[in-house]
Amino acid sequence: xxxxxxxxxxxxxxxxLSHSHAQSKFMTKTGRVSFFSASPIEDxxxxxxxxxxxxxxxxxxxxxxxxxxxxxxxxxxxxxxFNENYMESDKFPKAxxxxxxxxxxxxxxxxxxxHNVQVQGDLTLHGVTHHMEAPASVELKxxxxxxxxxxxxxxxxxxxxxxxxxxxxxxxxVTVRVALACDPVAGGAVGAATPAH
Amino acid sequence: MRHHFYANFCFPGLLLAGLLALASPARAxxxxxxxLEKQTTDxxxxxxxxxxxxGTHIINxxxxxxxxxxxxxxxxxxxxxxxxxGAYEFFGLDQAVLRLSFEYGxxxxxxxxxxxxxxxxxxxxxxxxxALRQSTGAHAAPVSVTLFASSAITTLxxxxxxxxxxxxVGSRMDYAYQVLIARKFSxxxxxQLMPTxxxxxxxxxxxxxxxxxAIGAGLRQKLTKRVALTADYFYVLxxxxxxxxxxxxxxxxxxxxxxxxxxxxxxxxxxMTEKFFVPQTDGNFxxxxxxxxxxxxxxxxxxxxx
Numbered sequence: 188x189x190x191x192x193x194x195x196x197x198x199x200x201x202x203x204l205s206h207s208h209a210q211s212k213f214m215t216k217t218g219r220v221s222f223f224s225a226s227p228i229e230d231x232x233x234x235x236x237x238x239x240x241x242x243x244x245x246x247x248x249x250x251x252x253x254x255x256x257x258x259x260x261x262x263x264x265x266x267x268x269f270n271e272n273y274m275e276s277d278k279f280p281k282a283x284x285x286x287x288x289x290x291x292x293x294x295x296x297x298x299x300x301x302h303n304v305q306v307q308g309d310l311t312l313h314g315v316t317h318h319m320e321a322p323a324s325v326e327l328k329x330x331x332x333x334x335x336x337x338x339x340x341x342x343x344x345x346x347x348x349x350x351x352x353x354x355x356x357x358x359x360x361v362t363v364r365v366a367l368a369c370d371p372v373a374g375g376a377v378g379a380a381t382p383a384h
Numbered sequence: 385m386r387h388h389f390y391a392n393f394c395f396p397g398l399l400l401a402g403l404l405a406l407a408s409p410a411r412a413x414x415x416x417x418x419x420l421e422k423q424t425t426d427x428x429x430x431x432x433x434x435x436x437x438x439g440t441h442i443i444n445x446x447x448x449x450x451x452x453x454x455x456x457x458x459x460x461x462x463x464x465x466x467x468x469x470g471a472y473e474f475f476g477l478d479q480a481v482l483r484l485s486f487e488y489g490x491x492x493x494x495x496x497x498x499x500x501x502x503x504x505x506x507x508x509x510x511x512x513x514x515a516l517r518q519s520t521g522a523h524a525a526p527v528s529v530t531l532f533a534s535s536a537i538t539t540l541x542x543x544x545x546x547x548x549x550x551x552x553v554g555s556r557m558d559y560a561y562q563v564l565i566a567r568k569f570s571x572x573x574x575x576q577l578m579p580t581x582x583x584x585x586x587x588x589x590x591x592x593x594x595x596x597x598a599i600g601a602g603l604r605q606k607l608t609k610r611v612a613l614t615a616d617y618f619y620v621l622x623x624x625x626x627x628x629x630x631x632x633x634x635x636x637x638x639x640x641x642x643x644x645x646x647x648x649x650x651x652x653x654x655x656m657t658e659k660f661f662v663p664q665t666d667g668n669f670x671x672x673x674x675x676x677x678x679x680x681x682x683x684x685x686x687x688x689x690x
Contacts, residue, residue: 216424234690239424241416250417252424256431261688263452264643267435272609277571285417350610353642 211245211293213332213369220253220365222340224358231265231357233258240367242325242332244293249306251284251365273347274313282312301326306336312345323365336365433518436528436568437576439645439681440487440495440512442602442616443634444653444661445578448530448566450487450495450512454687457487459499461656461679468672476676483656487512488686503655510534510560518568532562536659555586560658562600572606580618582662589626596624596663604638612638614647618662625663632665647679 218238224231237257242249255276260266270276286308295302301324310319321338340361342349349357437447440457451457461483465476473479485499485508493514500507516529536558542551559582566576578600587594602616618632636649652667652674654660667673 214420232690239420241420243416246416248416250420252417252420259689261690262683262685263455263689264683264685266689271435271571281421283417283421356642 210296210327210330210332210371212241212243212372214241214372215239215367215369218251218365218367218369220363222258222361222363224361226356226358229356231260233260233266233269235259238365238367240334240369241372242334242367242369244288244291244296247288247291247293249284249286249288249308251282253282253284255280255282273349279312279314282310284308284310296325296327296332301333301335310340312340313347315345317344330371332367332369332371334365334367334369338363430519430521430523433520433528433568436518436566436574437604438612438638438640439647439679441647441679441681442576442604442614443636443647443649443651444632444656445576445600445602445616445618446512446530446532446562446564447576447602448514448528448564450493450514450530451489451683453489453492454685454689455489456684456686457681458684459483459485459487459679459681461485461677463651463654463656463675463677465675466667466672467650467674467676481654481656499657501655501657501660503657503660504538504540506536506538506657506659508534508536508657508659518566527565527567530564530566532560532564534560534658536560536657550586557585558659559583560662562658566602572612574604576600576602576616578602580658580662582659584659584663592626593624597621598624598662600662610640612640614638614649618665620663628666629663630665630668632661633669643683645679645681647681649677649679650674651677 216239217236218240219234219236220238221232221234235253235258237254239252240249255274256270258266258269260269286306289305289307291302291304304323304325305320306323307320308318309316319338321336323334323336326333340363342357342359342361435449437449440447440449440451441459441461463481465473465479467475469476469479481501481503483499483501483503485497487495487497489495495512496510497512498507498509511533513531514528515531516525516527518528519525538556538558542548561581561583562578564576564578566574568574580598580600582596582598584594584596598618598620600616600618602614604612604614606612614634614636616632616634620629620631630652632651632653634649634651634653636647636651639646639648651661652669653665654667654675655664667675
Protein backbone atom coordinates (compact mmCIF):
# COMPACT_ATOMS: atom_id res chain seq x y z
CA UNK A 188 0.00 0.00 0.00
CA UNK A 189 2.86 2.35 0.74
CA UNK A 190 4.69 1.49 -2.47
CA UNK A 191 1.92 2.43 -4.94
CA UNK A 192 1.40 5.65 -2.95
CA UNK A 193 5.08 6.43 -3.15
CA UNK A 194 5.14 5.78 -6.92
CA UNK A 195 2.08 8.01 -7.40
CA UNK A 196 3.71 10.76 -5.33
CA UNK A 197 6.93 10.46 -7.30
CA UNK A 198 4.99 10.64 -10.57
CA UNK A 199 3.16 13.80 -9.49
CA UNK A 200 6.40 15.36 -8.22
CA UNK A 201 8.09 14.75 -11.54
CA UNK A 202 5.25 16.29 -13.49
CA UNK A 203 5.20 19.23 -11.08
CA LEU A 204 8.94 19.75 -11.52
CA SER A 205 8.85 19.74 -15.29
CA HIS A 206 5.56 21.54 -15.72
CA SER A 207 5.59 24.73 -17.76
CA HIS A 208 2.78 26.97 -18.90
CA ALA A 209 1.69 26.22 -22.48
CA GLN A 210 2.78 29.68 -23.67
CA SER A 211 5.27 31.16 -21.26
CA LYS A 212 8.19 32.32 -23.42
CA PHE A 213 7.78 35.11 -25.94
CA MET A 214 10.15 36.85 -28.27
CA THR A 215 10.31 39.64 -30.79
CA LYS A 216 12.94 41.19 -33.08
CA THR A 217 10.87 44.23 -34.03
CA GLY A 218 10.10 45.68 -30.63
CA ARG A 219 9.67 49.46 -30.35
CA VAL A 220 11.61 51.66 -27.98
CA SER A 221 11.44 55.43 -28.12
CA PHE A 222 12.84 58.16 -25.95
CA PHE A 223 11.93 61.77 -25.40
CA SER A 224 13.90 64.65 -23.97
CA ALA A 225 12.00 67.84 -23.20
CA SER A 226 13.79 71.13 -22.70
CA PRO A 227 12.82 74.80 -23.01
CA ILE A 228 14.84 75.15 -26.20
CA GLU A 229 14.28 71.92 -28.05
CA ASP A 230 12.40 68.63 -27.77
CA UNK A 231 14.33 65.62 -28.93
CA UNK A 232 12.63 62.40 -29.89
CA UNK A 233 13.90 59.16 -31.38
CA UNK A 234 12.28 55.87 -32.31
CA UNK A 235 13.78 52.42 -32.65
CA UNK A 236 11.87 49.57 -34.27
CA UNK A 237 14.55 46.91 -34.24
CA UNK A 238 14.59 45.98 -30.59
CA UNK A 239 15.05 42.31 -29.76
CA UNK A 240 13.42 41.10 -26.58
CA UNK A 241 12.66 37.80 -24.91
CA UNK A 242 10.23 37.40 -22.01
CA UNK A 243 10.22 34.13 -20.11
CA UNK A 244 7.33 34.07 -17.65
CA UNK A 245 7.94 30.58 -16.37
CA UNK A 246 11.39 31.62 -15.29
CA UNK A 247 10.25 35.19 -14.49
CA UNK A 248 13.07 36.64 -16.56
CA UNK A 249 13.44 38.96 -19.50
CA UNK A 250 16.19 40.31 -21.71
CA UNK A 251 16.42 43.14 -24.25
CA UNK A 252 18.99 43.99 -26.89
CA UNK A 253 18.69 47.44 -28.48
CA UNK A 254 20.88 48.39 -31.48
CA UNK A 255 21.81 52.06 -30.95
CA UNK A 256 22.26 52.90 -34.65
CA UNK A 257 18.63 51.98 -35.29
CA UNK A 258 17.28 55.03 -33.43
CA UNK A 259 15.73 57.40 -35.97
CA UNK A 260 15.52 61.14 -35.30
CA UNK A 261 13.64 63.80 -37.21
CA UNK A 262 16.94 65.41 -38.23
CA UNK A 263 19.69 63.28 -39.75
CA UNK A 264 22.28 65.54 -38.09
CA UNK A 265 20.77 64.75 -34.68
CA UNK A 266 21.13 61.05 -35.45
CA UNK A 267 24.74 61.57 -36.46
CA UNK A 268 25.57 63.50 -33.29
CA PHE A 269 23.74 60.94 -31.16
CA ASN A 270 25.84 58.11 -32.55
CA GLU A 271 29.18 59.89 -32.97
CA ASN A 272 29.34 62.20 -29.96
CA TYR A 273 26.90 61.04 -27.29
CA MET A 274 26.40 57.29 -27.46
CA GLU A 275 29.69 56.48 -29.27
CA SER A 276 27.86 53.63 -30.96
CA ASP A 277 30.97 52.39 -32.77
CA LYS A 278 32.33 51.48 -29.34
CA PHE A 279 29.02 50.46 -27.75
CA PRO A 280 26.73 49.22 -30.52
CA LYS A 281 24.00 47.84 -28.25
CA ALA A 282 22.14 48.73 -25.09
CA UNK A 283 21.06 45.65 -23.13
CA UNK A 284 18.74 44.87 -20.28
CA UNK A 285 18.74 41.68 -18.25
CA UNK A 286 16.16 41.39 -15.50
CA UNK A 287 13.26 39.64 -13.89
CA UNK A 288 9.60 39.99 -13.08
CA UNK A 289 9.00 40.47 -9.38
CA UNK A 290 6.23 38.40 -7.81
CA UNK A 291 4.41 37.64 -11.02
CA UNK A 292 2.63 34.34 -11.50
CA UNK A 293 2.75 33.12 -15.08
CA UNK A 294 -0.77 31.72 -14.66
CA UNK A 295 -2.15 35.29 -14.45
CA UNK A 296 -1.47 35.64 -18.18
CA UNK A 297 -4.31 33.28 -18.96
CA UNK A 298 -6.84 35.84 -17.73
CA UNK A 299 -7.85 38.56 -20.15
CA UNK A 300 -6.82 42.21 -19.90
CA UNK A 301 -3.53 43.94 -19.12
CA HIS A 302 -1.75 42.99 -15.91
CA ASN A 303 0.62 45.20 -13.99
CA VAL A 304 4.02 43.78 -13.18
CA GLN A 305 7.16 45.15 -11.59
CA VAL A 306 10.40 44.66 -13.53
CA GLN A 307 13.85 44.78 -11.94
CA GLY A 308 17.21 44.33 -13.53
CA ASP A 309 20.46 45.68 -14.96
CA LEU A 310 20.45 48.18 -17.82
CA THR A 311 23.73 48.52 -19.71
CA LEU A 312 23.99 51.72 -21.73
CA HIS A 313 27.12 53.34 -23.18
CA GLY A 314 29.18 50.65 -21.47
CA VAL A 315 27.85 51.42 -17.97
CA THR A 316 25.58 49.02 -16.04
CA HIS A 317 23.01 50.32 -13.61
CA HIS A 318 20.34 48.55 -11.61
CA MET A 319 16.85 49.79 -12.32
CA GLU A 320 13.22 49.10 -11.52
CA ALA A 321 10.15 49.96 -13.52
CA PRO A 322 6.46 49.14 -13.65
CA ALA A 323 5.22 47.46 -16.80
CA SER A 324 2.01 46.05 -18.14
CA VAL A 325 1.66 42.75 -19.97
CA GLU A 326 -1.31 41.24 -21.77
CA LEU A 327 -1.78 38.05 -23.68
CA LYS A 328 -3.96 38.94 -26.64
CA UNK A 329 -4.71 36.75 -29.67
CA UNK A 330 -1.72 34.56 -28.89
CA UNK A 331 0.66 37.53 -28.83
CA UNK A 332 2.17 39.01 -25.74
CA UNK A 333 1.86 42.79 -25.58
CA UNK A 334 4.14 44.57 -23.16
CA UNK A 335 4.38 48.25 -22.33
CA UNK A 336 6.63 50.19 -20.01
CA UNK A 337 7.61 53.79 -19.35
CA UNK A 338 10.61 54.75 -17.27
CA UNK A 339 13.21 57.46 -16.82
CA UNK A 340 16.91 57.35 -17.58
CA UNK A 341 19.40 59.90 -16.23
CA UNK A 342 22.12 60.55 -18.81
CA UNK A 343 24.69 61.24 -16.11
CA UNK A 344 24.24 57.70 -14.71
CA UNK A 345 25.63 56.25 -17.92
CA UNK A 346 28.58 58.57 -18.55
CA UNK A 347 26.77 60.29 -21.41
CA UNK A 348 28.57 63.57 -21.65
CA UNK A 349 26.56 66.61 -22.66
CA UNK A 350 28.73 69.62 -23.51
CA UNK A 351 28.08 72.98 -21.90
CA UNK A 352 26.93 74.59 -25.14
CA UNK A 353 23.98 72.26 -25.63
CA UNK A 354 23.19 71.58 -21.98
CA UNK A 355 19.99 73.61 -22.19
CA UNK A 356 18.89 71.67 -25.29
CA UNK A 357 19.05 68.21 -23.77
CA UNK A 358 17.17 67.11 -20.64
CA UNK A 359 19.10 65.50 -17.81
CA UNK A 360 16.36 62.91 -17.41
CA VAL A 361 15.09 61.23 -20.54
CA THR A 362 11.75 59.41 -20.73
CA VAL A 363 11.91 55.99 -22.37
CA ARG A 364 8.90 54.12 -23.71
CA VAL A 365 8.84 50.43 -24.55
CA ALA A 366 6.13 48.78 -26.63
CA LEU A 367 6.45 45.16 -27.67
CA ALA A 368 4.30 42.63 -29.47
CA CYS A 369 5.99 39.28 -28.93
CA ASP A 370 5.26 35.92 -30.49
CA PRO A 371 5.36 32.71 -28.47
CA VAL A 372 8.53 30.67 -28.66
CA ALA A 373 8.04 26.91 -29.08
CA GLY A 374 9.25 24.78 -26.20
CA GLY A 375 8.10 26.99 -23.34
CA ALA A 376 10.51 27.35 -20.43
CA VAL A 377 13.79 25.85 -21.50
CA GLY A 378 16.53 25.09 -18.99
CA ALA A 379 15.10 26.16 -15.65
CA ALA A 380 13.09 23.56 -13.79
CA THR A 381 10.72 25.33 -11.43
CA PRO A 382 8.09 23.74 -9.25
CA ALA A 383 4.60 24.91 -10.09
CA HIS A 384 2.49 26.43 -7.36
CA MET B 385 4.32 6.16 9.36
CA ARG B 386 4.07 8.20 6.18
CA HIS B 387 6.30 10.77 7.74
CA HIS B 388 8.84 8.08 8.35
CA PHE B 389 8.85 7.24 4.65
CA TYR B 390 9.29 10.87 3.64
CA ALA B 391 12.16 11.42 5.98
CA ASN B 392 14.11 8.46 4.67
CA PHE B 393 13.50 8.52 0.92
CA CYS B 394 11.68 11.49 -0.55
CA PHE B 395 12.97 14.34 1.51
CA PRO B 396 16.66 14.26 0.43
CA GLY B 397 15.60 13.85 -3.21
CA LEU B 398 13.12 16.68 -3.09
CA LEU B 399 15.57 18.88 -1.24
CA LEU B 400 18.20 18.27 -3.90
CA ALA B 401 15.73 19.00 -6.70
CA GLY B 402 14.60 22.15 -4.89
CA LEU B 403 18.15 23.38 -4.45
CA LEU B 404 18.94 22.75 -8.09
CA ALA B 405 15.82 24.65 -9.10
CA LEU B 406 16.81 27.60 -6.92
CA ALA B 407 20.37 27.60 -8.19
CA SER B 408 19.53 27.88 -11.87
CA PRO B 409 17.57 31.20 -12.22
CA ALA B 410 20.48 33.65 -11.73
CA ARG B 411 22.72 31.88 -14.21
CA ALA B 412 19.80 31.44 -16.58
CA UNK B 413 19.19 35.21 -16.54
CA UNK B 414 22.47 36.13 -18.20
CA UNK B 415 22.07 33.04 -20.39
CA UNK B 416 18.78 34.48 -21.60
CA UNK B 417 20.52 37.66 -22.73
CA UNK B 418 23.36 35.73 -24.27
CA UNK B 419 20.95 33.52 -26.24
CA LEU B 420 19.12 36.61 -27.41
CA GLU B 421 22.34 38.24 -28.56
CA LYS B 422 23.32 35.07 -30.42
CA GLN B 423 20.03 35.06 -32.23
CA THR B 424 20.19 38.72 -33.16
CA THR B 425 23.85 39.09 -34.14
CA ASP B 426 23.45 39.10 -37.84
CA UNK B 427 26.98 39.31 -39.17
CA UNK B 428 25.59 39.29 -42.68
CA UNK B 429 23.73 42.56 -42.23
CA UNK B 430 25.18 45.42 -44.24
CA UNK B 431 25.92 48.54 -42.21
CA UNK B 432 26.90 51.78 -43.89
CA UNK B 433 29.69 53.82 -42.33
CA UNK B 434 28.41 57.23 -41.32
CA UNK B 435 30.01 60.64 -40.97
CA UNK B 436 33.23 60.17 -42.91
CA UNK B 437 33.55 63.95 -42.74
CA UNK B 438 31.59 66.38 -40.60
CA GLY B 439 30.45 68.50 -43.51
CA THR B 440 30.15 68.73 -47.27
CA HIS B 441 33.51 70.51 -47.64
CA ILE B 442 36.98 69.63 -46.41
CA ILE B 443 38.66 73.00 -46.93
CA ASN B 444 38.60 74.07 -50.55
CA UNK B 445 37.40 70.76 -51.82
CA UNK B 446 34.10 68.94 -51.63
CA UNK B 447 33.90 65.92 -49.33
CA UNK B 448 32.02 62.69 -50.05
CA UNK B 449 29.23 63.79 -47.73
CA UNK B 450 25.90 65.20 -48.86
CA UNK B 451 23.39 66.97 -46.59
CA UNK B 452 21.11 63.92 -46.38
CA UNK B 453 17.51 63.42 -47.42
CA UNK B 454 15.36 66.48 -46.77
CA UNK B 455 18.16 68.58 -45.31
CA UNK B 456 19.21 71.99 -46.59
CA UNK B 457 22.78 73.05 -45.89
CA UNK B 458 23.64 76.72 -46.01
CA UNK B 459 27.32 77.57 -46.35
CA UNK B 460 29.06 80.88 -45.92
CA UNK B 461 32.64 80.71 -47.11
CA UNK B 462 34.73 83.72 -46.29
CA UNK B 463 38.33 84.34 -47.24
CA UNK B 464 40.34 87.36 -46.20
CA UNK B 465 43.41 88.80 -48.00
CA UNK B 466 46.92 87.38 -47.73
CA UNK B 467 48.69 87.49 -44.39
CA UNK B 468 51.72 89.15 -46.01
CA UNK B 469 49.66 92.16 -47.11
CA GLY B 470 51.23 94.19 -44.36
CA ALA B 471 49.91 96.14 -41.42
CA TYR B 472 48.14 98.75 -43.54
CA GLU B 473 45.85 96.09 -44.95
CA PHE B 474 45.63 94.67 -41.42
CA PHE B 475 47.39 91.55 -42.61
CA GLY B 476 44.72 90.80 -45.13
CA LEU B 477 41.67 91.19 -42.90
CA ASP B 478 40.60 94.31 -44.79
CA GLN B 479 39.97 92.36 -47.96
CA ALA B 480 37.46 89.62 -48.43
CA VAL B 481 36.18 87.16 -50.97
CA LEU B 482 32.90 85.48 -50.22
CA ARG B 483 30.95 82.48 -51.42
CA LEU B 484 27.43 81.69 -50.34
CA SER B 485 25.81 78.40 -51.24
CA PHE B 486 22.80 76.19 -50.62
CA GLU B 487 22.88 72.43 -50.94
CA TYR B 488 19.81 70.28 -50.70
CA GLY B 489 19.58 66.51 -50.32
CA UNK B 490 16.92 65.28 -52.73
CA UNK B 491 17.51 61.81 -51.39
CA UNK B 492 20.16 60.18 -49.23
CA UNK B 493 22.28 59.78 -52.35
CA UNK B 494 21.59 62.79 -54.55
CA UNK B 495 22.22 66.41 -53.64
CA UNK B 496 21.82 69.55 -55.72
CA UNK B 497 23.27 72.96 -54.97
CA UNK B 498 23.79 76.53 -56.08
CA UNK B 499 26.42 79.01 -55.04
CA UNK B 500 27.62 82.48 -55.74
CA UNK B 501 31.18 83.79 -55.34
CA UNK B 502 32.20 87.37 -55.23
CA UNK B 503 35.31 86.42 -57.21
CA UNK B 504 34.54 87.36 -60.81
CA UNK B 505 30.91 87.40 -59.70
CA UNK B 506 30.55 83.71 -60.40
CA UNK B 507 27.38 81.67 -60.05
CA UNK B 508 27.76 77.94 -59.84
CA UNK B 509 25.37 75.01 -59.80
CA UNK B 510 26.28 71.45 -58.98
CA UNK B 511 25.13 67.90 -58.48
CA UNK B 512 26.60 65.41 -56.06
CA UNK B 513 25.76 61.74 -56.23
CA UNK B 514 26.79 59.17 -53.62
CA ALA B 515 27.48 56.25 -55.88
CA LEU B 516 28.95 53.99 -53.19
CA ARG B 517 28.93 54.11 -49.42
CA GLN B 518 31.64 52.52 -47.33
CA SER B 519 30.06 49.68 -45.37
CA THR B 520 30.75 46.65 -43.23
CA GLY B 521 28.99 43.29 -43.19
CA ALA B 522 27.64 41.60 -46.30
CA HIS B 523 28.79 43.12 -49.61
CA ALA B 524 31.19 45.33 -47.67
CA ALA B 525 32.63 48.31 -49.54
CA PRO B 526 36.05 49.64 -48.51
CA VAL B 527 35.47 53.21 -49.71
CA SER B 528 32.76 55.77 -50.30
CA VAL B 529 32.59 57.15 -53.83
CA THR B 530 30.75 60.35 -54.66
CA LEU B 531 30.47 61.87 -58.14
CA PHE B 532 30.55 65.63 -58.42
CA ALA B 533 29.76 67.80 -61.41
CA SER B 534 29.51 71.56 -61.43
CA SER B 535 29.17 74.32 -63.93
CA ALA B 536 30.07 77.91 -63.20
CA ILE B 537 29.30 81.13 -65.01
CA THR B 538 31.06 84.41 -64.44
CA THR B 539 28.80 87.42 -64.68
CA LEU B 540 31.58 90.00 -64.65
CA UNK B 541 31.12 92.74 -67.27
CA UNK B 542 33.71 92.41 -69.97
CA UNK B 543 36.50 94.94 -70.19
CA UNK B 544 35.90 97.34 -73.10
CA UNK B 545 39.24 96.45 -74.61
CA UNK B 546 38.37 92.75 -74.75
CA UNK B 547 37.85 91.09 -78.07
CA UNK B 548 34.08 91.06 -78.02
CA UNK B 549 33.60 88.51 -80.77
CA UNK B 550 35.40 86.01 -78.56
CA UNK B 551 33.49 86.79 -75.41
CA UNK B 552 30.18 84.97 -75.84
CA VAL B 553 28.01 83.58 -73.07
CA GLY B 554 29.68 80.23 -73.55
CA SER B 555 33.04 81.82 -72.92
CA ARG B 556 31.89 82.73 -69.42
CA MET B 557 31.39 79.10 -68.46
CA ASP B 558 33.60 76.56 -66.76
CA TYR B 559 32.96 73.01 -65.69
CA ALA B 560 34.36 70.82 -62.99
CA TYR B 561 34.10 67.03 -62.73
CA GLN B 562 35.35 65.07 -59.78
CA VAL B 563 35.29 61.53 -58.49
CA LEU B 564 35.60 61.74 -54.69
CA ILE B 565 36.89 58.56 -53.10
CA ALA B 566 37.10 58.48 -49.33
CA ARG B 567 37.69 55.97 -46.59
CA LYS B 568 37.01 56.29 -42.90
CA PHE B 569 39.95 54.43 -41.44
CA SER B 570 38.90 54.88 -37.84
CA UNK B 571 36.38 57.04 -35.94
CA UNK B 572 38.99 59.81 -36.00
CA UNK B 573 40.79 59.49 -39.35
CA UNK B 574 39.29 59.87 -42.80
CA UNK B 575 41.20 60.25 -46.06
CA GLN B 576 39.90 61.31 -49.46
CA LEU B 577 41.33 61.20 -53.00
CA MET B 578 39.84 63.23 -55.83
CA PRO B 579 40.78 62.90 -59.47
CA THR B 580 39.58 66.16 -60.99
CA UNK B 581 38.96 67.57 -64.43
CA UNK B 582 38.38 71.27 -64.95
CA UNK B 583 37.19 72.41 -68.34
CA UNK B 584 37.40 76.09 -69.14
CA UNK B 585 35.54 77.20 -72.21
CA UNK B 586 37.68 80.27 -72.64
CA UNK B 587 41.31 80.73 -71.78
CA UNK B 588 42.91 84.14 -72.14
CA UNK B 589 46.29 83.12 -73.50
CA UNK B 590 47.19 80.77 -76.32
CA UNK B 591 49.50 78.75 -74.11
CA UNK B 592 46.80 77.94 -71.55
CA UNK B 593 44.92 74.66 -71.64
CA UNK B 594 41.14 74.38 -71.71
CA UNK B 595 41.25 71.07 -69.89
CA UNK B 596 43.15 70.80 -66.64
CA UNK B 597 43.69 67.46 -64.93
CA ALA B 598 44.54 67.27 -61.27
CA ILE B 599 44.57 64.86 -58.35
CA GLY B 600 43.41 66.15 -55.01
CA ALA B 601 43.84 64.63 -51.58
CA GLY B 602 42.18 65.55 -48.31
CA LEU B 603 42.18 64.33 -44.78
CA ARG B 604 40.41 64.81 -41.47
CA GLN B 605 41.93 63.83 -38.15
CA LYS B 606 39.70 64.23 -35.09
CA LEU B 607 41.41 65.68 -32.06
CA THR B 608 38.42 65.52 -29.71
CA LYS B 609 34.79 64.50 -30.30
CA ARG B 610 34.02 67.88 -31.80
CA VAL B 611 37.32 69.34 -33.01
CA ALA B 612 39.23 68.05 -36.00
CA LEU B 613 42.31 68.95 -38.02
CA THR B 614 41.76 69.11 -41.79
CA ALA B 615 43.98 69.42 -44.83
CA ASP B 616 43.58 69.31 -48.57
CA TYR B 617 45.92 69.59 -51.53
CA PHE B 618 45.49 69.61 -55.28
CA TYR B 619 48.31 68.41 -57.48
CA VAL B 620 47.85 69.69 -61.03
CA LEU B 621 49.37 67.31 -63.55
CA UNK B 622 52.45 68.81 -65.23
CA UNK B 623 51.95 70.78 -68.42
CA UNK B 624 48.38 71.86 -67.88
CA UNK B 625 48.89 75.21 -66.24
CA UNK B 626 51.51 77.91 -66.49
CA UNK B 627 54.50 77.85 -64.14
CA UNK B 628 53.40 80.87 -62.13
CA UNK B 629 50.45 78.92 -60.74
CA UNK B 630 50.81 76.77 -57.66
CA UNK B 631 49.06 73.73 -56.28
CA UNK B 632 46.36 74.65 -53.81
CA UNK B 633 47.07 73.70 -50.21
CA UNK B 634 44.76 74.22 -47.28
CA UNK B 635 45.18 73.51 -43.57
CA UNK B 636 42.44 74.00 -41.04
CA UNK B 637 40.36 73.25 -37.99
CA UNK B 638 36.78 72.02 -37.80
CA UNK B 639 34.73 72.88 -34.74
CA UNK B 640 31.32 71.33 -34.42
CA UNK B 641 28.65 72.83 -32.20
CA UNK B 642 24.99 71.73 -32.28
CA UNK B 643 23.70 72.45 -35.78
CA UNK B 644 26.76 74.33 -37.10
CA UNK B 645 30.19 73.32 -38.26
CA UNK B 646 32.82 76.08 -38.10
CA UNK B 647 35.80 75.55 -40.32
CA UNK B 648 38.80 77.80 -39.86
CA UNK B 649 41.54 77.49 -42.43
CA UNK B 650 44.70 78.83 -44.03
CA UNK B 651 45.17 78.36 -47.74
CA UNK B 652 47.19 79.77 -50.61
CA UNK B 653 44.16 79.89 -52.84
CA UNK B 654 42.01 82.99 -53.17
CA UNK B 655 39.10 81.36 -54.94
CA MET B 656 36.57 78.98 -53.49
CA THR B 657 35.10 77.41 -56.61
CA GLU B 658 36.82 74.48 -58.32
CA LYS B 659 37.46 76.63 -61.36
CA PHE B 660 39.60 78.99 -59.30
CA PHE B 661 41.42 76.95 -56.75
CA VAL B 662 42.49 74.06 -58.96
CA PRO B 663 44.12 75.76 -61.96
CA GLN B 664 44.38 79.37 -60.84
CA THR B 665 46.04 79.41 -57.46
CA ASP B 666 48.79 81.96 -57.61
CA GLY B 667 49.72 82.14 -53.94
CA ASN B 668 52.96 80.63 -52.74
CA PHE B 669 52.16 79.10 -49.36
CA UNK B 670 55.73 79.26 -48.12
CA UNK B 671 56.24 82.90 -49.11
CA UNK B 672 53.35 84.01 -46.95
CA UNK B 673 50.68 84.22 -49.64
CA UNK B 674 48.38 82.62 -47.16
CA UNK B 675 44.71 83.53 -46.96
CA UNK B 676 42.98 83.07 -43.64
CA UNK B 677 39.35 82.11 -44.01
CA UNK B 678 36.40 80.43 -42.40
CA UNK B 679 33.38 78.45 -43.47
CA UNK B 680 30.19 78.24 -41.51
CA UNK B 681 27.79 75.44 -42.43
CA UNK B 682 24.33 75.34 -40.96
CA UNK B 683 21.82 72.53 -41.56
CA UNK B 684 18.09 73.09 -41.79
CA UNK B 685 15.67 70.17 -41.78
CA UNK B 686 13.09 70.63 -44.50
CA UNK B 687 11.66 67.11 -44.43
CA UNK B 688 11.46 65.51 -41.01
CA UNK B 689 12.69 61.90 -40.97
CA UNK B 690 10.30 60.74 -38.25
